[in-house]
Amino acid sequence: MPTRDRYRNLFRDGLWGNNQALVALLGLCPLLAVTTTATNGLGMGLATMAVLILSNATVSLIRNLVRPEVRLPVFVLVIASFVTIVELTMKAYFFELYHVLGLFIPLIVTNCLIIGRAEAFASKNHLDRAVLDGVAMGLGFLLVLTLLGGIRELAGQGTLFYQADLMFGELAKDFDLSLGPDFQGALIAILPPGAFLFLGFMIALKNLFDQRARRRRAARTSEVVPGGAVGAEKPQVLA
Template sequence: MAGKGYGALVGEGLWSNNQALVAMLGLCPLLAVTTTATNGLGMGLATTTVLVLSNATVSLIRNLVRPEVRLPVFVLVIASFVTAVELTMQAQFYQLYLVLGLFIPLIVTNCAIIGRAEAFASKAPLDRAIVDGLAMGIGFTLVLMVLGGMREFLGQGTLFYQADLLLGSAAQGFGLDLGEGFQGALLAILPPGAFIGLGFLIALKNLIDKRVERRRSAQRAARKTSEEPGASGELAPS
């Protein structure tokens, strides 16, 4: 596992082993905070930061921690970085911190983070642990942002509403607004809308995977047929 190349690690994090769409980890913040794309992006960036830093730290101390205490040590490492991220958000992005609320400290309990620390970072060198954490974090962030954008657009007719809470005053005019006359679907911004939206994203990913696999199977079959004796019109030797 630790010997995987950077490309394979990035591919797994973004798609084939996406922690939200495949592993189904971290669903609590995924479903709770994705009422807007801005909220999803903010939570995703916070989670990615913790994931990268905890992966790097676990990789550095993996040979110093006894196996019987590794999980408590990993949780302590993650909790330390979550506290640092929480204090940073309070100082720099206070309004967004108020919106995300309790779900920032709850990053400690995100199974995706402890799962990567235990399954990968504790067995991998520093460079691969960092790449894995970054890829998994970006994949998780993209799902948060897409789901938040879907719910926000369908529910209230906006996209990246209050982006200035995360990106600063320069982003006040950033985003899309269909106006006050838009009649949105209330279900989209209610809790059931999060489950329905996530279900559509998972179904879309599975559909794409199946189509890609069918195409690859057809290509393999065509290649095998072309390599068979007599496929090009020549008789096979008797």
């Protein structure tokens, strides 16, 4: 397979086909806990994505230097180092957002998504593929976090990207959208049960789209082959 096609498949898997939040259901702790607003989801998604890219790159570079018996402790140490860097950076430049996300920033160390990609992919591939995998998987996770946070925020309190200034500064105070002061939100949306419900709907929709895509591909394949039988052999005429 050409290199460009391999890269395209990696990126497609990270965003959709093998999205770790919707397919493997990894990283559910931050996914369900911090997505009360789109801003919180975006902040946590960016932090996780940064750690994932950096840890994937480092694990790929040292994969031939680490003995198999100690690979997991070494991977955890690498991840913890980058989590510390991200945590200190957020404390310095995004302190209010860090205060909102709280304990879940240090808990990125235990995120199964990051250790899973380090073990299953980065430790077996070269730097370019490991970095691209980190970008694709991190971006897919970020999109799910932000989308889930936006849905819960909109249904729960009638706003979207409330407190965006925590990330983008004073100029972002007017970024948020509002359905008006008379909007009666659904309290369950911003409570833990709401996170499970909306995530379940998102997974169901993804499965529905995948099923329809498979049916369309099967229909196109059957139209190409006369009679609708893929790979059917022509009947042999006996002399």
